[in-house]
Each structure stands twice: as structure tokens, then as C-alpha cells.
Amino acid sequence: MEDQILQTRDLIELQLASLMRLMAVYGLNVIYAIIILFVGWWAASKIAGSVRRACERSRHVDETITGFASSITRYAIIALVIITVLQLFGFQTTSLVAVIGAASLAIGLALQGTLSNLAAGVMLLFFRPFKVGDYVELAGNAGTVKNLTMFFTELATADNVMIIIPNGDVWGSAVTNYSAHPTRRCDITVGISYDDDMDTAKEVFHKVIAEESRILADPEPFVEITNLGDSSVDVTLRVWTLSSDLWAVRWFLIKRLKEALDEAGISIPYPHMQVVGQAPVGAEQAGR
Template identity: 45%
Template sequence: MDLSWTVVVNFVTLYGVKVLASLLIFWVGKKIASLLTAIVVKGMRKSKIDETVTSFFSNVVYFGLLVVIILAALSNLGINTTSFLAVLGTAGLAIGLALQGTLSNVGAGILLVFFRPFKIGHSVQIAGENGTVEELNLFSVVLKTADNKQIIIPNSAVIGKNITNFSAKPTSRIDLVFNIGYEDDLRLAKETLQSLIEAEDKVLKEPAPLVAVSELAQTCVKLTVRFWVQNEDAAAVSFSLTEKVKLTFDEKKISIPHPPLNPQTY
């Protein structure tokens, strides 16, 4: 019993210390990896490198360092990392075949960073979803919607779909349509809309705004108001102008016909 107990104590002492040392290597290494990643990110931001590239590269650096730390911890346990890497490579091939979708996300992420169809902070439509780009990582693009929801889209879905970037150009064209009755004064309505547009400070002078008859519909005449604004002013100007048109039309007795209601069947 004494000999057996001595063997157990020696085994625990030898391998217990190695296990603790390996855990310590992993813990300290992870802290260092986080610190080095933060330094890299700070340096890239100081160099004014695009935030999309910074976000993606920081993920690559962190996970790369993490792999090195894990191998160091395993080596400390006495595991032959060379053989381990060979086994890992074989296993990696099998895992890679099983995780083709995940790996395709990584490849798509690299393409997104290289071609940069959008940047962090851009307003976009991706895979049918609208929002502001918050993050681009190894596996996905993170969007924040206008109502403060978070949407995570796999990179492979992003690269394989149409991407509409609303922030790529500094200005946007706004088209608003207003209806008037056939009995209303068409010239007065057009002059009223033109004066309201010209009174909006945030409407750009070039290209020149346009007011035109776009359709003679069954129950009304449709007037299209077309103008250009800075991207950040688009919503505010549209809301403001729509309200002013309603109030001014009421003052000048210009009607805004309602669509005919479908008769109810009882």
C-alpha cells in the first residue's frame, strides 16, 4: 500500500504540476493575445486604416495567437506537437469537408475585406436586410437596423447576393409623388410644390429639383417631385416636405383625392 500510494503521489505531483502549468500558460497566453490584438487594433486605427479591415484583421491575429498558445500548452504536457499537428491536419481535412459552409464564410470574409463593397458605419441592404454595418468578422456581417435590432448574416450569403450600399455616394435622389384632383389648378399646384422645394435649405441646387406630371390616373393627376440631398438629410427632408405640402395644399384649397373604396358585400 505504501508503494502504491507513493506511485500515486509521484504521478499526481509530476502530471498535476504540468497540468497546472499548462493551464497557466493558456490563461496568461490568452491575456497576452488579447493585449497584443488591442495594440494591433490601436496601431491600425492610429494609422487611419479602414475600420472594416481593422475589425477583420484583429480577429485573424487573435485566433492565430490562440492556436500558438494552445500548442504551447499541449507541448508543456509532453504531447508531441509535431505528431499532433499531423493528426490535426488529417482531422482538419475531415472537419473541413464537414464544415464547408463555415469555411466558405471565412473565404467570403476575406473577399469582402479585399474588395470592400462596404465599410463599418455604411448604410446597406444585404441579402434583403437593411441596416448599418456594425462589424465584419471571419464568419459574418453584423447589421444594426433602424429600430435597433441586430441582424447577423453569414459572409457566404453576403458575397452571393446583391449588395446595395446607400452610403457609397455622398448624395441621394428623393422622389415624392403627390396627387391632385382633375378639377384643381395644375399650374398652381406645380408652382406651390416648386416654391416649397426651393424653401428647403437642405435640398441641393445641383442637380436642379424637378416638379412634373408623371401620370394621369383614373381618379387623380400624379405630380412627381424629384430632388437631391445629402444622405444624412434624406429622411428629415422627406418628412418635412410631405407635411408642408399637405398644410399648404389645404391653405390653397388644392385637393388630395383618396383612392375609391371597394364596395362592401353584405
């Protein structure tokens, strides 16, 4: 009996010692894991910032790639930190890969939108339909591109309002890039009176075009009669200018054309309505 009690006591002491050793090992691992997570998170932000600054200093890398490269660097480092922490607790790399593979289907179903945004971000970076600084229309929103990350595109409207659009919506809709080409065409249509001379009006248009140096000579400016409206003869002007000068040229032409037409005595009619009244029945009989 005493031998059995001694054997049981030794077994309990052995198990307690083993448990204490495990607690000591895993307790240290928990501390190490916390330290690694904090340091890894800090390092991810610092390294991502360094990547951004390096890309900004390079003349061969534009701002679109800068934001995307910084974002993907940060997330890649965080993923490595998580794998390192799991290995501290006995997860082998092969086992971890198997677990990730088994969980990928569930994660993919749960994060369909996020993963589609990631894939769309990669496609946007590869095909480059726009770059940072371009004025675009994406998914029904217009603004200047400020940033392209792994998951979303940031726009700023003309009144400096920030718009965040998921990359999946950007890739799945039509992209209108107003800054893609160096030149753009400015179209203005002005109506003149039917009593005015059309050739004189066209000469006035050509003189105004000659006053503006920002209007390009090639392609040649277009000035023609394009429509006989209800109350006016429409003269259409089409000129080409640099994309950066488009609105300034348009505002100049609108103001200067009005002034030049007034100087030449050519009127710009406006729609008017003529009301024709019918005399009362009694008044007609009295007149008879």
C-alpha cells in the same frame, strides 16, 4: 537461480526508475502546458485589444478593418499557443504539419459552414462592399453595420435590435448599401384634382423646393405631370440631397407640399366609390 532473481529485480527497478523519470518530465509538462494555455489565452485577448485600439487611433484604418484585424490576431495567437503546448509533449513541427494536413480534409468537411464564413469574411474585407456605420440590407435584413469579424457581420436595426448574419450568407446574397454614395434622390408623387390647374400646381411645387436649402441645385429638381390616374392627376417631384439629409428633406416636403397646395386652393382628391342602385321590378311597373 539467485542470479536470475537478481537480474529480474534490477530490470524491474530500472524500468520503474525510467517510468518515474517520464512521469516527472511529463508531469512538469502538463503543468507547463496549463500555464501556457492560461497565459496564451490572456495574452491573445490583451494583444487583440491593443490591435483594436491602435487601429482606432489611426486615421488610415476604418472600423471595418479594425474589427477584422482584432479578431484574426486573437485566433492566430491561440493557434500558436496550441502548437507550443503540443511541442511540449514531443510533437515535432514537421509531424504536426503532417497531422494537420491529414486531418484537414475531415476538419474541412465537418466545418464547411465555418470555413466558408471565414473565406467570405476575407472577401468582404478585400472588396469592401460596405463599412462600419453604413446602412445596408444584407441577406434580407436591414440595419446599420456595427462590426465585421472573421465569421459574422453584426447589424443594428433602426430600433436598435442586434442582428448577427454569417459572412457566408452576406457574401452569397445581394448587398444593398444605402450609404455608399454621398447624395441620394428623393421622389414624391402627389395627386391633384382634374378640376385644378396643372401649371399652377407645378409652380407651387417649385416654390416649396426653393424654401429648402438642403435640396441640391445640381442635379436640377424635376417636377412634371407623370400620370392621369382614376381620380387624380399625378405630379411627381424628384430632388437630390445629401444622404444624411434624405429623410429630413422628405418629411419637410410631404408636410410643406400639403400646406402649400391648400393655400393655393388646389385639392388632393382621394379615391371614392359611387354606388348606382337599380329600382325593384315592382316599383318600375307601378311607375308605369
